Amino acid sequence: MFEKLKSILEEELQLDVSGITLESNLSNDLGINSIELADLVMVCEEKFDIEFKDEDIYKFATVGDVVKFLEENA
Numbered sequence: 001m002f003e004k005l006k007s008i009l010e011e012e013l014q015l016d017v018s019g020i021t022l023e024s025n026l027s028n029d030l031g032i033n034s035i036e037l038a039d040l041v042m043v044c045e046e047k048f049d050i051e052f053k054d055e056d057i058y059k060f061a062t063v064g065d066v067v068k069f070l071e072e073n074a
Contacts, residue, residue: 001071004047005063012043022064030063040066048074 006017013036026032032040037060041052044066050073060066 001074002063002067005044005067005070008040008043008047009063012039020063022062022067024063025061026063026066027061044070050074 002022006020009015009020009030010017013032015030020030024030026037037057041057045051048070050070052069056069060069
């Protein structure tokens with residue numbers, strides 16, 4: 001799931017994923033803003049056929065948080 005998420009980050013947000021780890025902070029390390037996070041959520045909803053709730057999204061601080069959510073819900 002981590003590799004799939006990295007692929008999405010690279011393709012959809014044009015991020016350099018070479019240094020991304022599970023501990024990478026979405027905002028501080030990757031520079032993802034709220035609009036980009038919303039885009040990421042929409043792409044993940046499509047690709048994994050799941051639905052995010054607003055309260056879930058606010059819990060995402062790191063790449064690992066998103067991976068954990070995807071693994072538990074996809």
